[in-house]
Amino acid sequence: MAKRPTTRKRPRPSSIGTSASTRPDAQEKLPDEVKDRLTHAEIVRLDGEVAGLECGTMWVKTEGSQYGVTKGLLRSFRFHVNGTSVVLYSPESAIPFYAKVGLSLANGDNVCLAIASEALDGQHLVYGFRRPADPRVFVAFAAGSLDFQPDRQMYYLPRLPRFWGKSRWRQAFRFGVAAVMALCLFRYLAHGERVEDGFSAYVVMNSIVGVALAGYLLTIVYGSLRWRLNLPTQRQRNLLAVLHVLEVRDKSTICAV
Structure with missing residues (x-):
């Protein structure tokens, strides 16, 4: 059984999720060697309690x-496994395309983690986990x-695809609905428009809307084809690394958080 480390109590996270070390000015002064170290981080395994x-x-x-850029609420789970400090983030509310999932983590639980090999502010980001x-x-x-x-340090670590499973198609559906609404609005505004020369504004x-919609749908199809043809993108390769570390053989067991 893994030895339980002794830890100091950490201050409670602020309501905006930032601290003195994660202000924009700190990001601007991030040394190049730190950026390089984070860029070459790997996804590794960590087992313990x-x-x-x-x-x-x-x-x-x-x-x-x-409505464009908005705010969402994330939950954070900060804990130690075999003396390594880690942090896991999961959606609480208003995170696009992902809903809250019950994570019944508790002290003493035996877990297998996929984490970043490099730490941010002393904590390693958790990409995934499972329990026996x-x-x-x-x-x-x-x-x-x-x-x-x-804090843009997160930008330099390996990143996963933004969507998984049905979430990407939900986004495509919303984008399509917005396009249809735009077309209807243009049709209403162009009612009675006189076209004397060239194309009408309608x-x-x-x-423009049609090209944007087609471009977005092609992006979705491109990513899906590469995943199915075993020609993954960089983010998909990162996801495969997580699944390899966690020894996932059945992708239907994946629960997106």
Whole structure:
């Protein structure tokens, strides 16, 4: 059995999820050697018992809603495994395309983690975890919302695809609905328009929306084809590394958090 480390109590996370070391000015002065170290981080395995568990919430800026940039709430689970400090982020509310999932982590739980080999502010980011008694494998896709935090160190670590399973198609559906609404609006505004020479504004605006929609759908199809043809993108390769570390053989057991 792994020895439970002795830890000091950490201050409670602030409501905005930032600290003195994660302000924009600190990000601007991030040394090149630190950026290089983070860029070459790997996804590695860590086994042991959960100790010193602390839970909190933090507000983050998100993208993907029909209203543009907004705010969502993430949960944070900070704990130690075999003396290594780690942090796991999962959605609480208003995180686009991901809903809250019950994570019944507790001190003393035996877990297998996929973490970044390099630490941010002394803590290693958890990409995924599983427990022997639970058939599910939890993968932290929603942690990508941290990309929009003032602390841009997260940007240099390996990143997972922003979407998994049905979440990408939900986004495509919302994008399609917005496009249809735009086309209807253009049609209403162009009612009675006189076209004396060249294309009408209605045709031009519809063409722009059509090109944008087609481009986005092609992006989705491109990513899906590469995944199915075993020609993964860089982010998909990172996901495969997580699944390899956690020894996932059945992808239907993946639970996106």
